Amino acid sequence: MSSFLRYCVGLDISKDKLQVCLSIIDQTGRVSVKATTKVANKPIGFASLLTWVSRHCKFNLPLTYLMESTGVYHEAVAWYLHQHDQSVSILLPNKAKYYLKSLGYKSKNDKIDAQGLSRMGLEQQLPIWKPLSKNLYALRLLTRQHQRLQELRTQSTNQQHSLEYSAFDNGFIAKQLINLVKVYDQQLTALEAAIAQLIAEDSVLKPRIEQLVRIKGLALLSVSVLVAETNGFEGFTNQRHLVSYAGYDVGENQSGNHSGKTRISKKGNSRLRRILHLPAFNAVRFNEPTCKALYECVYERTGIKMKAYVAVQKRLLLMAYALWRHGGDYDPLYLLNRAGGDKKIVPTSGTTQDQLTQAELSYL
Known part of the structure; x- marks a missing residue:
């Protein structure tokens, strides 16, 4: 034995x-x-x-x-x-x-x-599964239903646009699409109210989500998706695990003298990447300090706006993770102060986007 x-x-x-x-x-x-x-x-x-x-x-x-x-x-x-x-x-x-x-x-x-x-x-030593709490499970169901309805609404509005500029218009279908979009809007509004109510009634979730919403670019819906899809960031022992889970880890393509392009793997939870797309634009637009500095730094180095916005998406995810894990109040200038006041962190030649953002976020 x-x-x-x-x-x-x-x-x-x-x-x-x-x-x-x-x-x-x-x-x-x-x-x-x-x-x-x-x-x-x-x-x-x-x-x-x-x-x-x-x-x-x-x-x-x-x-x-x-x-x-x-x-x-x-x-x-x-x-x-x-x-x-x-x-x-x-x-x-x-x-x-x-x-x-x-x-x-x-x-x-x-x-x-x-x-x-x-x-x-x-x-292999595999991690033991921890189930979602009932409220987090309910929150995940609500946010995923919101995503499904939002995608259906987008399909209907695209069909409206196509019908409007087609050679032969059809008034009956146009009226159906108008009514359908109205129904989707009503259902989306009801879902957003249900999400807000669920969070307001949870004494544990409410204060922590309120801290995350203070980050410029992140609204209640986007924070709710982040929390629900990561099970309240449960089980992630470090930033690398979370980045990999979301599909933001950078995959290299190098062998011998060949050096191909590096890009994010996208092998992870696509819902996280989807919900961070617009918040990244808003974080830069409304001058969230660390996100704005990172965007300018990556854009100056690469000349590719979308690569800079992806770096900001990753930044927002890790900022939310750090606040959720360590608690405390959100300080927009925390990372910049740790990096030396208003001085930008300028990447050296050969620094990859992954190394850059990991180095900056090690301060969190």
Whole structure:
């Protein structure tokens, strides 16, 4: 018994079924599959899963459940396991995909995926999942619904524009589109009121969000999205993790004498990048000191406005993270004062956008 270290249950999740694989690892690093099964993706299946696992775990060892974030199908089992004091880890699907490829599997099915997940959970130290609080979960639902309706409204207004300048006009469709935009506007207004009410009634969220709204460029809706999509910045131990999660990490393209363009990876939460697009423009327009200085610095170096605005987006995200994590009042001149008064931080030749913003934001 002493030669074994821990168990891991890999769960490959579909709409109706959970493919389950229980594995164990010993002190030499050898992974052995103990048992496999299938259960229904509903509460009665989750209960039978716990019974099945307890029956096959012969030793009193640490146990972890590992699954992929498959849309919404994984949420019910993750919540159930968490409420029953089980350790749960949740992976982005691309991480599990590349891990399975590294093992040399040529076939793909639910059983192989579950086995690969259980092996991955044993060989790697993965973070334990922490669920959203009820209010943060509700806030995420509201902000995502707001985004969906806003996108539908944009489609309708684009269709209106297209119809207006088309060769043959159609009054019936034009009236429908006008009414449809009015409905979207009413629903968006109602959602914004619901978001404001939810925050006002939460004694923990309200004061912290009020501090973030003081940053020029960030309004209540944009801050609500940042907080909801990051689970209140829970689980991010440093700035790099948050930057990577949002897709603002810079990917290099260099090999030997070849040196390609560097650009942000965009492999992350696209909702964060979407909601920071307009706030970045407003932060520069309304002269938020640190954002304005960064914009001018990057634009002077690259001559590309959008690259400078992306740097400002990243700056706003990290400013919100720093205020949320450390508390305190927002000071617009804090970073500039730490950098030496009104003196600009001028990048040296060869400094990448990522290195520049990381160096400046290390003061936060």
